[in-house]
Amino acid sequence: MNVALVVPEFPPDVIGGGGPVFETLALTLARRGQSVRVLTSSTYGAPPAGDQDYPFPVHRVAQLRHFTPQFKTYMPPSPFALSGVRAFLAGSDVYHLHGYGMAFVDVVFNFFVPPARSVFTTHGFPYTARTAGGALGAAYAAYDALFGSRILKKSRRATAVSSLLARQAQAASGREVTVVPNGFVPLGASAELDARFAREIEKGPYLLGVGRLEELKGFGYAIETLAQLHARNPALRLVLAGPDNGSERSLRRLADRLGVTHAVSFLGSVPRDQIARLYDPAACVVVSSKYESFSLVTLEAMSRGVPCVASAVGGVLDIAIDGENALLFSAGDVTAMAACIERIMSDPALRNRIAAAARKTVERFAWDDVASKYEQLYAACL
Helix, strand or coil, rough: CCEEEEEECCCCCCCCHHHHHHHHHHHHHCCCCEEEEEEEEEEECCCCCCHHCCCCEEEEEECCCCCCCHHHHCCCCCCHHHHCCHHHHCCCCCCECCCCHHHHHHHHHHCCCCCHEEEEEECCCCCCCCCCHHHHHHHHHHHHHHHHHCCCCCCCCEEEEEEEHHHHHHHHCCCEEEEECCCCCCCCCCCCCCCHHHHHHHHCCEEEECCEEEEHHHHHHHHHHHHHHHCCCCEEEEEEECCEEHHHHHHHHHHHHHHCCCEEEEECCCCCHHHHHHCCCCEEECCCCCCCCCCHHHHHHHCCCEEEECCCCHHHHHHCCCCCCEEEECCCCHHHHEEEEEEEHHHHHHHHHHHHHHHHHHHHHHHHHHEEEEHHHHHHHH
């Protein structure tokens, strides 16, 4: 089967957690005997592609220049860069498009893809544009009504990566939406730890937060929680590993206002083989998000055997069960979050039991199972 994957990002040009997901899906389908091609965007200032390393062709379409990092995902493709798209997609049996509210994906669907042979997967509904308010919020609402929502309503099959997203997509489109979760490949650890990260570990016990520094991830709650815990555990720190997506300055100001500047480390982007080494010694991993469509970080923590305390939101609830393989709290409830962390740190038996159950949870997200479900949907389109 000739499968065209249309995705908003693809390594090494990675915006968030979607890049590794799309890469592994493409590699898994190719290994299973499908003929795969990947059509993706190339964001402004992206690193060199190096696509010759893949066992399938990758075609990158340049986006228009973004005006802030937060809107990097949403920028439309340059009209001049679309000239080779039709030829690249020619001969595809089925088209699998990913990402709701992404202008690049919407343009490809509306101008280059036959809807009757398309599968669309939503990984989340846009947060920044949808909650911006004012002129930007109104512009996004108009775009979604006139253009963006068409992919969800007109594609032959629709899927979502979590139960919550499926319900939201069904409500928005009035159609059946199948849940197909993302697969997961456990993190591999580098044999040698970078000296900068080794120094962080040597400073003493720490909570670890992983993800882009943006409002959606709720890292401000994690800093407030640390401030609460500091009164009883002044040696405890918070380590944040992820690129700045508009919130680092405000997070630093918050830490300063709460008197914990010395106890919060901002590491920026961390390579995957190095982030695995940061997970291992953490007292626990904190997922403080206001919203999560899937929560790759929760699975990463579980795969490394590190207890996770997480907001009871969105896709987290498809992965984590309170008291069984994680401890959950209501999003934004700093006191409850602090209590969960203290339970983990003070009860070794609870910590070990949660870590053991978490490792078993990871087994449910095998990529071959995910690819098999998608292949069934592809066949239904032919």
